[in-house]
Amino acid sequence: MDKEKYLTYILEETTKILSIDSPSGFTKKAASYVMQEYEKFGYKPTQTVKGGVICEIGGEGNALFMEAHMDTLGAMVCDINANGSLKLSPLGGMNPNNAETENCMIYTREGKTYSGTFQLKNASIHVNGEFNKTERTFDSMEVVLDEKVFSKEDTLKLGIMTGDVVCFDPRTRITESGYIKSRFLDDKLSVGILLGFAKYVKEEKINLPRKVYQHITVYEEVGHGGAASIPDEVTEVLSVDMGCVGEGLTCSEHQVSICAKDSRGPYDYDVVSNLIAAAKNANLDFAVDVYPYYGSDADVALVSGHDVKHGLIGSGVYASHGYERSHKDGVWNTFRLLTEYLHN
Numbered sequence: 212m213d214k215e216k217y218l219t220y221i222l223e224e225t226t227k228i229l230s231i232d233s234p235s236g237f238t239k240k241a242a243s244y245v246m247q248e249y250e251k252f253g254y255k256p257t258q259t260v261k262g263g264v265i266c267e268i269g270g271e272g273n274a275l276f277m278e279a280h281m282d283t284l285g286a287m288v289c290d291i292n293a294n295g296s297l298k299l300s301p302l303g304g305m306n307p308n309n310a311e312t313e314n315c316m317i318y319t320r321e322g323k324t325y326s327g328t329f330q331l332k333n334a335s336i337h338v339n340g341e342f343n344k345t346e347r348t349f350d351s352m353e354v355v356l357d358e359k360v361f362s363k364e365d366t367l368k369l370g371i372m373t374g375d376v377v378c379f380d381p382r383t384r385i386t387e388s389g390y391i392k393s394r395f396l397d398d399k400l401s402v403g404i405l406l407g408f409a410k411y412v413k414e415e416k417i418n419l420p421r422k423v424y425q426h427i428t429v430y431e432e433v434g435h436g437g438a439a440s441i442p443d444e445v446t447e448v449l450s451v452d453m454g455c456v457g458e459g460l461t462c463s464e465h466q467v468s469i470c471a472k473d474s475r476g477p478y479d480y481d482v483v484s485n486l487i488a489a490a491k492n493a494n495l496d497f498a499v500d501v502y503p504y505y506g507s508d509a510d511v512a513l514v515s516g517h518d519v520k521h522g523l524i525g526s527g528v529y530a531s532h533g534y535e536r537s538h539k540d541g542v543w544n545t546f547r548l549l550t551e552y553l554h555n
């Protein structure tokens with residue numbers, strides 16, 4: 212297998228998708244990009260009513276549904292302050308501490324875009340004696356627009372209103388040493404990996420041992436990404452989502468994480484065992500962990516009433532829901548686990 216070719220493709224795709232703002236509820240552009248990418252390979256993807264992308268990539272029988280989500284954290288304007296700045300309400304688990312001083316874009320319903328910065332109110336440390344003591348919340352913080360506005364009226368005149376979507380700069384960087392740093396690697400890194408797998412199956416003419424669908428979901432960050440659109444013939448749902456890295460867990464950014472249990476409960480015993488066996492068989496650098504605060508699209512498939520087995524794997528991602536970090540090694544181990552798990 213040409214490692215350089217597939218790893219390069221995955222990282223290029225990840226970078227492109229990261230550059231398309233797509234918080235939950237604002238994913239149309241990302242979806243059309245993903246559709247085009249599948250079509251380039253000669254696949255026939257379809258769009259779900261709520262905006263996800265489903266693509267059958269080959270094989271027959273005992274269908275596996277592979278999922279990664281293209282929606283990310285973000286925010287929505289919920290009020291315009293008297294000084295013309297914006298009050299935000301989070302989309303998904305966007306944490307105000309993690310977004311402080313980040314640049315952002317505001318997309319109005321009329322198609323205009325404006326830039327701004329998410330700051331603590333009264334953010335000059337030479338003026339605000341309480342700067343260090345103030346808790347960062349969506350009430351204590353605001354978006355300062357890069358426009359000459361001094362009042363609520365000034366901002367309204369720009370066409371900005373409650374309900375406008377706010378997207379934070381992903382600040383994507385890939386270092387010489389192989390680290391991938393960006394917001395929203397959760398889960399655009401896995402979207403890149405799934406596209407890489409689709410490319411691999413097509414270009415290497417892989418004979419899959421079972422039918423495989425890929426579902427690039429939306430609304431995962433708000434809890435119902437994987438709830439619908441699972442074909443009746445599917446017997447297994449495999450989420451490819453960020454692997455947890457942190458104290459008490461064994462995974463690093465260099466490994467593929469196999470999740471045995473998350474906060475909703477255990478993953479299917481056989482699926483987890485088979486993933487571990489596949490990782491061992493291919494001599495992959497992997498970790499098995501229990502995630503303390505986590506839920507996935509695969510969990511949601513079961514919660515929504517589908518009778519399927521479920522699993523979860525992903526490249527190790529540190530500082531999740533903040534300025535996240537992974538590594539090329541973790542990406543490669545994840546890609547290889549997919550190819551090993553689905554080889555004839």
Ligand SMILES: [Zn+2]
Pocket residue numbers: 280397398431452453
């Ligand atoms: Zn995720």
